[in-house]
Amino acid sequence: MTRLKLKKTAIAGALGVACAVLLAGTATAGQFDGVTLRVGTWGGAWKGDQEAVIVPKFEALGGKIEFVTGSPQANLAKLIAGRGKAPFDIMEILDAQIGDFLKAKFLQPIDLSKIPNKADLEDWQYDTNKVGSWFTQETICYNQDKFRELGLARPTTYSDLANAKLKGRLSIPDITSGGGLANFGAFAYAGGGDEKNVQPGLKLINSLNALKFWSRGGEVVTQFQSGDVYAAVVHAGWCVRARKAGANVTTVHPVINDKYVGVHKHGWLGIMKSSKQIEAAHWYINQFIDEDFQFAFATRSGVVPVNKKAIARLAEDPVLKEMLQLAKADIDRQLRLDYTKADIGAWTDQWNRSVTKQ
């Protein structure tokens, strides 16, 4: 009797577990049935990596992802034109834009409990408005062969580029380019100024003879390949690509002042206030900062992962190890501008008056 009872209990228990597993499986498989999540991000390979890794996982859960391609600047313009009605649920945001997003109240709060992968991020890299997605290390990229030929020492500061031998052979980002604001701010700090006083930066830039200004990082790769430039201020990812394209280049993380070495530009993900796909948006952000995606994405695109485990894995690549600062202590010493203190309009105005009139 007892044995029979036990047997019945065991069968019932097994059936219950099987049903639970089945139900749980069904629920997971169809978690996003009929959901279309729209993601505002860059096009090309940047989008391609997300399509290759994250999209199949989302589709396996029954959902569909559409990419609204465009730079964060273009997507912000769409948001403003649409009076906050975004044609996307999540979008990539640059650090310089965060203030505008908050002021215009374009973002909705993120429930951080739904982003378990945040545990692999530094504490400052997430809050209820945004979650860090990648960062770049803005460097001096220089052609080692040309510097040797010209008898120039390895540069360590921006001022080292103010050499007559580099006249017309130096490329720096235009203020309107992706790295423009971060590097302009870094020049300001290096010259003794800060976010509120960029004049020293302009003075420093003007001391670097006959510059070329790039607006897309890809231009720098072409310039290095063709031998047009011997040094450029650009993020390390482009320098890595120039090396892979055949130019013997390497990076220097410039000494900015006593406190900072190297420059840091951050990318973020935020959920739009008009989005109705809250669960899916959280899921996407969590996947974006997942170790495996971060590693694959960073290796291909040249940005630095925010996920600490992925950063550690980057050190396995000798070129990345050489060109990037991957130790926490080094990353912490990089200059991160506080754009809430900056008047970007005034920066641009001063740049246009001073730099382009050389």
Next chain:
Amino acid sequence: MSTVAQQLDKSVRDTGPPKRIGLPWGKIVHYLYCSLSYIFLLSPMIVVIGASFHGGEFYTAIKFPPDEPSLRWYTKIPQTQYEALGLSFLLAGSAALGACIIGIPAALGIVRGIIPGKALISSIFRAPLQIPSIVTGIAFLQLFYIVGDATGLYLQGTFAGLYIGHVFVATPYVVGTVTAVLQRFDTRLEEAALSLGASRMSAFFRVTLPVIMPGVYAGGLYAFMVSFGDVPISIFLTSPGFVTYPVELFYGMENDFDPSILASASLVIFFCLLALLGMQKLVGLDALLRSGSR
């Protein structure tokens, strides 16, 4: 007399025309000028087509001349680029047609109409050319949101929305070319048709329209090209389902450089040249654009 004439004639034949002394500088300058013009016009296309045959990794740089000639990137053109190309052809064709439907009557009204404020109306039809396209794009996006909020019909990110934006910028080209042809039009041709018993409609379709067709073709072609190549307006009005070819390429290059872009751009150049040659062979472009033809 005849002997003297024959002798004179013979002496002229023997001497021939006066011989040139030195180099034919006029011809040299002429050929040089033409060659430089061709090089100027064709060199970007030569670089794009040449670089598209580079088989190695690009790492965001264009390699011309190619190191390792190959068709590698032609086999890697993503489906999205073909879809975008299809949309662009459809959109540009429709926009050109729409521009003609609006532009021809507008030109007729401007040239023939007895209406007050003709100069103002003419300026209004040219206004889209004075507005920077990026502003037009933002303006249409805002307009579509306002209309959507009021009616529930949101046109942003739809074919209809793109079509309206493109017709807006394409129409002035048709108005301009048709107006120019109409101003040179000899109205006595119409009067002759009317006096021979043709109705106004018949006179328009059988006399006026054939004469102004070169202006319509030229305007339509401009309209097609403006629409096909547009980026600033389309950036604001496209959506994941409706991305035009130039916008797809623009976004493909903005952050990174996908070499398949060169391959697909080369295909577009090739097919456009083929289409032009085909039209020239079958119809004759010069005949299409010649006043009063067909």
